[in-house]
Amino acid sequence: MKKTCKRIGAILMIIFLLLPIMPTAFAAEGETYVVTAERTPMRADAADDATVIGEVYKGTVVQVTQTRLGYGYVYRKSVSVGGWIKLADLKKTDADYAEDNIVGIEISLPDKLTYIVGEESFDKTGMVVCAVYANNDRIEITGYTLYLPVFDSVGAKTVTVHYKSFTSGRSFTSSFTVSVEKVPVKQLYAEGNAQTQFVEGQSISLAGLAVRVQYLDGRTDRIFTWDEMQNNPDFTFTVDGKPLDDTALSLGEHTVTVGYLYPEHTVSYTVTAVEKQPAQLQILQPPYNNTFYSDTRKPNLNGLVLSLIYTNGDTETVAGSACETVFDPDAAVPGENEIVVRYKGVETIIIMEMIEPTLVGIELADPGRTVYMQGAIFDGTNTVVNGIYNSGTKAELTNWEVYSFDTATCGEKTVELRYGEYSITYTIYVTMTGYLNGDADLDGKITAADARLILRNSVGLETLVGNALFAADRDGDGDIDAGDARLTLRASVGLEPVFVPNNNE
């Protein structure tokens, strides 16, 4: 049903049954008539038996451009259709419809008032613009200018019609609005390969999500990728009803909802956040010392700091001392060795180099013989020299050298042993007899045991023989008595010299 200009008491109503052939000679301005019959047919030719191509109602104002055989040719400019109407049904009304009598314009709205944004342009089908005359009659006009908005955004848009009278020079403007809308959506479907499994503490990602939009008008569905949707204001995203953000997911299920606004539709899917698990150990700081010694084979992990990384990216700083280490010292090899460090079931490997220890000194573990007979040669049978290493260990050295040793004369002498750059000295006693006075048990040392032996011998509880008997006479006066025992006891605690010469020395 076409909208038409309204007129008091009459409605213009032309129904076109056929497209007539339009005579070009009839384009000229005509004379103005008003239809007086209740309704009158419009024919394809000026004859009563000519094809009826429309109907015109009472009150309609028409321009007759030619008359023939009792018919007047009427051309309807707005639709470019012309036809013949019986002059008997018309009344000439020139005076009232001069351009000077136009007081306004009136628009009957077009059929289409809703448009799809970005797709459609204005369609004026059905729109009729009439000049309103002083006598309140309307006559359809076509010489107007349309000012059309751009349909590139959603909302109400104004269409403006401007008409300027050629004879009076007066201008008339009227306007109406049309609605620009998105293609209405029927249904949304979540598709694509968005991640649905997360770890607690992670923030959700919709990457990979695709939403298929099914339209109400039956057009082909459209797939929107996440990249297309994320900055498109037509879409909204919520997680458990709250706007999508970087919030850490709690353990359990969560609902992701994608909304579309034209009109409002949503589609949801479920994601799950599982418990975080230790995933990886990273070395933040290596041990202070990345070497260990081949003698001790005890790698020292002091200073080691690790980072335990969970499946959700959480990290935990872990001291090396809190970790379990897997290392077999017997399997260690010179050079690089792998030490497995384990924490909460996750392992990493520390490379440490096994090196030889360095000698930092020597010590005399046992001097061996310390009492020599005058002129005797060095006896190192029981001498033990240890090397001292930077690893903290000591080990017996074998190829040390005697640097200074002299038994040419009796007395207290210093022996010097050397090993490389290191040197140690100790005291020996050179005697005529080869033993020390007071050393009744002949072990080369003056101790309380000697004093006791001498005392027991002096009272007959012990019988010393040979060198022991001579050694027991500490003061060399020929008798073994409590005085020898006493002197020996004093010597054992440093109150008397260890070495006392005998009569021949």
Ligand SMILES: [Ca+2]
């Ligand atoms: Ca002794």
Ligand SMILES: [Ca+2]
């Ligand atoms: Ca004596």
